[in-house]
Amino acid sequence: MFPFELLANDTGSRARRGRLTTPHGVIETPIFMPVGTHGALKAMTPDQVDAAGAQIILANTYHLHLKPGEGLVEKAGGLHRFMNWDKPILTDSGGFQVFSLPKKQIGEDGVTFRNEVTGEQTFLGPKEAIAIENALGADIIMAFDECIPYPSSHDYAAQSIKKTLRWAESCRKAHRREDQALFGIVQGSVYQDLRRECAEQLAAMDFPGYAVGGVSVGEGLELLKQVVEFTEPFLPEDKPRYLMGVGLPEDILESIERGMDMFDCVIPTRYARSATLFTRRGKLRLTNRRFRRDFYPVDTSCDCYCCRNFTRAYLHHLFNANEVLSATLSAIHNVHFYLTMVAEARRAIERNDFVAFKKAFLEEYGFYRQG
Incomplete structure (x- = not known):
């Protein structure tokens, strides 16, 4: 069991300040986790990711299973050594990616799909996903769940959480490594009764951490807030809470206010490659002609390398x-922006004024004008 300590609570909201200790280091929460799908953040070296303030990064189980294969990673000494990252790593179970594939076949024991690399029919279920994650060797690994699309009917979502709960128990039984924390994932679409049922039954299984899944599939910020609000009360207070695949700065701050601790998304590096950079006064699209003679830094309040x-x-x-350096410098800035934002959120919780911080941040960012 990885120790998780609650250090402060914001009395004006559900925001919490915590500390999770893993074999590869301490994670101060709330935290944003940059995504390195194939074992690398796009356009950034590990040193640059570290300098941007990252405490933990993500890698993708599905893609690493396809290339280069978990067997090779294990022979290389595990994912930390393979990618030269000595801080914590989280791997997902591959569920989101598999359920996004065309022509997949969902059964009671897992999913059959066509391997994108070999073209062969491939099966992935809870036991297989955990075996892959055990071989990769990340600090935090995720249970294999069914990630359903939005919108979905109540009947479909109800059948889905039964599957997710069965698979969660199978993951617990298949898990073999004490140096990895296995998190359960709460599903249930936008239905309050199903989210509660799934959360309560997962809590009874006593995972070392819990994720809220299925909230980055197109439901929008207002529904995201509702789902978090009616799921959070049924998550154990003394365990870390991970909101998967979220998202934009406003998504993260609103979810911190509602009791979430950990976040991930490809947005900072993906937006960077398309010339969209985050600043305290909103997003900039640097291919816009008005920046041709603009000799200010991207963000005058930012101290990143860029x-x-x-x-x-x-x-x-x-x-x-079309210089590659454009993506590198932009990714450095965007990742630094996100990690600075959550660091400021941690300090605001410690001061017990998170709600005022969030309001001021989003006002300067221009979110309320956008809305």
Whole structure:
């Protein structure tokens, strides 16, 4: 069991300040976890990810299983050594990716799909997913669940959580490593009764942590807030809570306010590659012609490597010239922006004024004007 300590609670909201200790280091929560799908953050070296403030990163079980294969990673000494990252790593179970595939066949024991690399029919279920994650060797691993689309009917979602709960128990039994924490995943679409049922039954299984899944599939911020609000009361207070695949700055801050601790999303690096950079005053699209002679840093309040050394005009030029450096500098900035935001959120919870911090942050960011 990985120790999780609650250090502070914000009395004006459900926001919490915690500390999770893993074999590869301490994670201060709330935390954002940058995503390295294939065992690497796109356009960034591990040193750059570390310098941006990352405490933990994600890798994708499904994609690593396809290439290069968990057997090779295990022979290399595990994922930490393979990718030269000595801080904590979380791997998902591959469920989201598998259920997004065309022509998949969902059965009671798992999912059959066509392997994207070999073209062969492949089966993935809870036992198989856990075996892959055990071989990869991340600090935190996720149970195999059914991630259903939005919208889904109540009847379909009800049948789905029964499957997810059965699979969660199978994952617990298949899990073999004490140096990895296995988190359960709450599903149930947007239905309050199903979220409660799933959360309560998973809590009874006593996982070392819990995730809320199925909230980044197109339901929007208002439904996201509702799902978190009626799921959170049924998650154990003394365990970390991970909101999967979320998201934009406003999504994260609203969810911290509602008691979530951990977040991940590809948005910072994906947006960076398309010239969209986050600043305290909102997003900038640096391919816009107005930045051609703009010699300010991306964000005048930012102290990342990009903002200390380069201008908007230079990044505009790099994108227009199709230089790889454009993606690297932009990713450094965006990841730093996200990690600075959650660090400020932690300090606000410690001061017991998170709600005021969130309001001020989103006002400056321009979120309320956008809405």
